[in-house]
Amino acid sequence: MVDQFAPHIGEHTVDVLDNLGVAVEFASEQTCCGQPAFNSGFRSEAYPVAEKFVEIFERVNGLIVVPSGSCAAMVRNYYKDLFRDDEDLVRRAEKVAGRLFELTEFLYKFFGPSAVRGSSNKTVTYHKCCHLLREIGIDEEPVELLSGLEGIQIVPLERADVCCGFGGAFSVKMPDISSAILDEKLDYIQSTGADYVVAGDAGCIFQMQGGLRRRNSDIRVVHIAEALTDSIERGKRSRNRQ
Amino acid sequence: MTEKEQFISNISAALGRKTIQKPEADHRLSFFESASSINSNADQSIVDSVNRSDQLMDQMSSAAETIGWKVHHASNTEVAASIVAGICKDNNAKNVLRSAHEVLDQIVVDAAISNIGASVEVTEHQGDYSQIDVENTKIKAFAADTGITGVDYAIAETGSIVLHPRSGLSRLVSLAPPIHIAVLRPAEVIASLDELFALERSNFINDQLEGSMNIISGPSKTADIEGTTVTGIHGPLEVHLVIFKDDHIGQ
Amino acid sequence: MKPVTTNFRNKAAETLEDKQIQQSIEHVYTGFFQGRLSAASETPNWEQLRSKGKEIKDHTIAHLDYYLNLLANNVQKNGGNVFFANDAEEARNHIIKIAREKDVKTVIKSKSMVSEEMGLAEAMNDEGFETVETDLGEYIIQLANETPYHLIAPAVHKSRSEVAKLLDDNFREGDPVPDANQLTMLARKKLRSVFERADMSVTGANFAVAESGSIALVTNEGNGRMTTSVPRVHVAVMGMEKVIPSIQDLSTMLRILIRSATGQRISTYVTMVNGKRSPDEEEGPVEFHLVIMNNGRDKLLRDSQTRESLNCIRCGACLNACPVYRKVGGHAYGWVYPGPIGAIVSPVLTGLKDASNLPGASSLCGACHDACPVKINIPRMLLELRYRTAEGSASKSERSSSAKERTVWKLWKIGMMGRRRFDLGSRTSGLLLRPLVRNGWMRIAPPPISGWTLTRDFPSFASKSLKARLSKRNRTSKS
Structure with a gap:
């Protein structure tokens, strides 16, 4: 999704890592982790796609960073289920998973809460994407990362840990229910008075931004990689001016 | 095969077994504890109850208040009886029923209640009695203003009392009337549900388990209408705990 | 029922x-x-x-x-x-x-x-x-x-007035509605004599x-x-x-x-x-x-994938945590057990072919798993049941996916199996959808995602993929 719909998220991910001095590369042949088909129950279609993912990433050296909690969850927690009839593939997948991190998980784990230096003049609120929260276990860490940005105003989001209603194919298969859940989320977002909503997964971002646009709202929903990069840029500019 | 055997054998098959097999002892689980361990858990509960009596009583008292018991303290039998009678008087109780808990004899509650002009009856029949006698007592229980019992245990963790059945009709005494008064002594307070079930389990392996047990934690309540908590539905609307700490120990 | x-x-x-x-x-x-x-x-x-x-x-x-x-x-x-x-x-x-x-x-x-x-x-x-x-x-x-x-x-x-209508024979539409206390006392009175004679x-x-x-x-x-x-x-x-x-x-x-x-x-x-x-x-x-x-x-028990659902102690915590349950309510689930646990138990107990909707009625947020006092992994079982109804069940009647859906995922897989076709597929779709796009978003999208745009804008395909952009910055590896 990031690759074909929101590549700027991927670029910002590279930028954040660059800024920390991390040597980053994009594995050219990658397409998808297979989650969409798996979640819809079509494991026979997900299997070869996921297997290809393992093949591609077991060939790369170093750690793997993904700007998505749900993709990270798929690899880390669900590949063993998908590949359950093939012990060898399960092992290979586990090896890949052992080197794979979601972006904020990576930043926090290796660089700590003040990983990113920068400044911001935005009022933001943070939505806790479900897989990042419950499958990867990243809760307040992104807020800590954002708090390190000078000048940023972070307003807590009521019911931040309640789903936005995306759920992958659920959002188009049961759009009325998905939208009802989204409506509640957007009401809480709008009541924060924030200019920006920061979140960690592209699907949730599309769901919330798509809904806010329909409400003619100016609130922007941004990926945390973008929020951090913008602040780095801003920080650089302000430092250059001094 | 009996219907039971067939049912169970279907379960065994579902679990991939041909017949029932006793599970291998797993020492993380209470089920596999030895009888001596079970008895010793129960003993330990009592020892703990004695050693930490004051602390547990304080805990019990405050936990009870939090969940809606009206808590009273009495330092001797006369004060205890007069508190009980006072509650009855405040509520214009005319027909009072009580269980056969011996603490109620100890504080001579019957005299105190008669003195305020209410009738009090112990809900058990001695000697020969008929089903009609029982029915009449049952009707009385549903019509009574106040029910008085002792307790078998009190649980400090939750602010609860525990009632085992007494002879006669003791269950309805703490259930049917709109007001229930429970008289409780420090020795009856145990720390938590762990201790309670340790004691019940020990009773069980020593063939002393009663037909039932009730853990009572405050007045009856429901939140079934619009999520609003209302106190007082099928059980008592008001419950009192009279904590009788007899300073004349030994008498 | x-x-x-x-x-x-x-x-x-x-x-x-x-x-x-x-x-x-x-x-x-x-x-x-x-x-x-x-x-x-x-x-x-x-x-x-x-x-x-x-x-x-x-x-x-x-x-x-x-x-x-x-x-x-x-x-x-x-x-x-x-x-x-x-x-x-x-x-x-x-x-x-x-x-x-x-x-x-x-x-x-x-x-x-x-x-x-x-x-x-x-x-x-x-x-x-x-x-x-x-x-x-x-x-x-x-x-x-x-x-x-x-x-x-x-x-x-x-609502309270609905309860009043049910409990109070004297209540008429338009009367002031008794409060919860009064209604509860009324119920106490009505049930009292039933208790006595039971x-x-x-x-x-x-x-x-x-x-x-x-x-x-x-x-x-x-x-x-x-x-x-x-x-x-x-x-x-x-x-x-x-x-x-x-x-x-x-x-x-x-x-x-x-x-x-x-x-x-x-x-x-x-x-x-x-x-x-x-x-x-x-x-x-x-x-x-x-x-x-x-x-x-015994069906739940026999199947090692669904056996864990029998750990349920019927506390309702998963219902309370579920964003879907809180919108669609208990009756939608159509049987005794609503919410996340119901979405597993009801299909298996009443027939997966009739209850195939239920495992799909979830955003897989995992709040139920978090809430469960005995840590039942409900999402995993929902996914398992989705697999059964999509294609995995040994019983044909339980496999309820449409030919259309199966085709969509087959095409998806084909598109995902190589980088070149992945890029080509996206490029092509992007071009076809161009007339619908304003400022990077679509107000109407075609099937199979038309449901989305009933209530939300949908993003357009990017003009340049991430690979293309990073390739330009010399940040792509050979694999």
Whole structure:
């Protein structure tokens, strides 16, 4: 999704890592982790796609960073289920998973809460994407990362840990229910008075931004990689001016 | 095969077994504890109850208040009886029923209640009695203003009392009337549900388990209408705990 | 209860539009959900209790044959009667038979989801027994001729004025609505005389203890005590998975059940029934019957992928946590068990081909897994059932995916199997959709994603993929 719909998220991910001095590369042949088909129950279609993912990433050296909690969850927690009839593939997948991190998980784990230096003049609120929260276990860490940005105003989001209603194919298969859940989320977002909503997964971002646009709202929903990069840029500019 | 055997054998098959097999002892689980361990858990509960009596009583008292018991303290039998009678008087109780808990004899509650002009009856029949006698007592229980019992245990963790059945009709005494008064002594307070079930389990392996047990934690309540908590539905609307700490120990 | 699980989409849509229900349902979040969080945070060993609860249930279910056998033997040893019912009909008929044999006129019921599976109250009323639900919520829905909306609060969807109409014969539309207190007192009065004259009771069992042949009932109202004390015949019904090994286990199970259900440290009443009355009692049942029901649970047991669902202690925490349940309500699920646990149990027990919607009615957010006192991994089982209904079931009738859907995913796979075709596919789609795009977003999108744009804008394909952009920056590797 990031690759074909929101590549700027991927670029910002590279930028954040660059800024920390991390040597980053994009594995050219990658397409998808297979989650969409798996979640819809079509494991026979997900299997070869996921297997290809393992093949591609077991060939790369170093750690793997993904700007998505749900993709990270798929690899880390669900590949063993998908590949359950093939012990060898399960092992290979586990090896890949052992080197794979979601972006904020990576930043926090290796660089700590003040990983990113920068400044911001935005009022933001943070939505806790479900897989990042419950499958990867990243809760307040992104807020800590954002708090390190000078000048940023972070307003807590009521019911931040309640789903936005995306759920992958659920959002188009049961759009009325998905939208009802989204409506509640957007009401809480709008009541924060924030200019920006920061979140960690592209699907949730599309769901919330798509809904806010329909409400003619100016609130922007941004990926945390973008929020951090913008602040780095801003920080650089302000430092250059001094 | 009996219907039971067939049912169970279907379960065994579902679990991939041909017949029932006793599970291998797993020492993380209470089920596999030895009888001596079970008895010793129960003993330990009592020892703990004695050693930490004051602390547990304080805990019990405050936990009870939090969940809606009206808590009273009495330092001797006369004060205890007069508190009980006072509650009855405040509520214009005319027909009072009580269980056969011996603490109620100890504080001579019957005299105190008669003195305020209410009738009090112990809900058990001695000697020969008929089903009609029982029915009449049952009707009385549903019509009574106040029910008085002792307790078998009190649980400090939750602010609860525990009632085992007494002879006669003791269950309805703490259930049917709109007001229930429970008289409780420090020795009856145990720390938590762990201790309670340790004691019940020990009773069980020593063939002393009663037909039932009730853990009572405050007045009856429901939140079934619009999520609003209302106190007082099928059980008592008001419950009192009279904590009788007899300073004349030994008498 | 006859399943209407095929009606999920319609009923859900109806409930989404019902402003009064949407308001009433909030209580499961602000009351029960928040209650559980508070109770958990003030319980220092909460996580250990959850782990211990899971341990107890895992062990028991893995040896269910042994523990059910032990339970039955011990109930009989205490002088009680045990009936093993293969299905709801057998259970119901057996209970009616008991009522007939014992010359019963009035039957009082306390809350039991298993009795809902049997449609027991309705059947007994049809047979001429006065059968009255005594839990206030169940009483309300009995009067309304409806099925339960929630595992713990069956009438959570009803407004006060609806309740007034049901309880108060004198209430007319437009009258000032009595408050909850007044309505509750009215219910107390109405049910009082029923308690007094009841000959037989039917209760559920929150737990059945194998080693002693006991059952435990968790209630707040007092009806759990009335039903186990007043009538001369007491029938307890249970799903076969409700057994636990030891009396000592009750301290763990009661703690996690009650805090998870309502946030209380303990319910107002916990009643342990060890059989019929004690020898010198003049009240309490003279006869105790335990009906242990299967009704399809062996299907859940047999399948190692769904076996964990039998760990459920019916606390309702997953319902309270579920963003879907809180919008579509309990009736949409079409059978006895709503919410996340219902989305697993109902399809397997009533037929996956009829209930195939339920596992799909989830955003897979995982809040249910978080909330479960015994850590049941519900999302994993939802995914498993989705697999069965999409393509994985050995039974053709259970595979309900459409040819269209299967084709979509086949094409998706083809598109994902190589980078070049991935880019080409996206490029092509992007071009085709260009007329619909304004400022990077579409207000209308074609199938299969047209549902999205009913209420949300959808992003357009990017003009340059991430690979293309990073390639330009020389950041792409060979693999």
